[in-house]
Amino acid sequence: GQRPYVIDEMISAKSIAARIETLAHEIEAAYEGTDKLVVVGLLRGSFVFIADLVRELRLPVEVDFLEASSYGNSMESSREVRILKDLRGEIEGRDVLVVEDIVDTGHTLAHVMTLLGARRPKRLRAIALLDKPTKREVEVTADWTGFEIPDEFVVGYGIDYAQHDRNLPFIGKVRFT
Ligand code: PRP
Ligand code: MN
Ligand code: MG
Numbered sequence: 001g002q003r004p005y006v007i008d009e010m011i012s013a014k015s016i017a018a019r020i021e022t023l024a025h026e027i028e029a030a031y032e033g034t035d036k037l038v039v040v041g042l043l044r045g046s047f048v049f050i051a052d053l054v055r056e057l058r059l060p061v062e063v064d065f066l067e068a069s070s071y072g073n074s075m076e077s078s079r080e081v082r083i084l085k086d087l088r089g090e091i092e093g094r095d096v097l098v099v100e101d102i103v104d105t106g107h108t109l110a111h112v113m114t115l116l117g118a119r120r121p122k123r124l125r126a127i128a129l130l131d132k133p134t135k136r137e138v139e140v141t142a143d144w145t146g147f148e149i150p151d152e153f154v155v156g157y158g159i160d161y162a163q164h165d166r167n168l169p170f171i172g173k174v175r176f177t
Contacts, residue, residue, distance in 0.1 A: 007172035024056035045101035048158035081111040
């Protein structure tokens with residue numbers, strides 16, 4: 001349907017792909033010798049990023065998902081993270097990498113890292129494609145970040161505005177008209 005905004009490209013599909021290639025090499029080096037890395041995508045936003053990232057990783061991986069939601073259809077964080085679907089597998093004693101599309105206020109990633117940390121993984125780390133450090137409300141940083149971005153509302157490459165525009169192949173910023 002009609003939307004009262006336009007989307008300006010901010011990060012092209014090509015730049016995203018190039019950055020993921022670099023990040024994948026860093027992750028391979030960090031986990032050299034691992035028996036199996038559990039890559040945990042946070043639904044829904046990370047579904048595109050995790051798909052591209054795992055296909056660049058030359059490591060034994062298991063893919064699992066956790067669904068966490070705090071924005072719903074709003075542009076503002078509710079600061080309340082709801083877990084809608086838990087992991088299928090056990091992570092105790094395992095290497096775990098959480099994959100997030102964007103860290104904004106930090107509530108989602110902080111909540112998930114605490115939740116998973118309590119299950120005693122061997123190593124628990126996180127990667128976020130985007131980081132909006134100016135909006136942080138709780139202290140949390142991903143171990144790897146794709147791009148730092150300014151305080152703009154972004155969509156695409158998995159990220160939605162009220163469930164729209166996740167399927168754009170690039171990251172765009174929303175401009176209201
Ligand atoms: C979005 C985004 C991150 C989170 C970041 O998820 O995908 O998970 O918000 O914001 P924060 O740092 O302020 O917590 P959302 O709640 O919109 O759910 P979705 O992934 O299903 O879109
Ligand atoms: Mn999300
Ligand atoms: Mg969302």
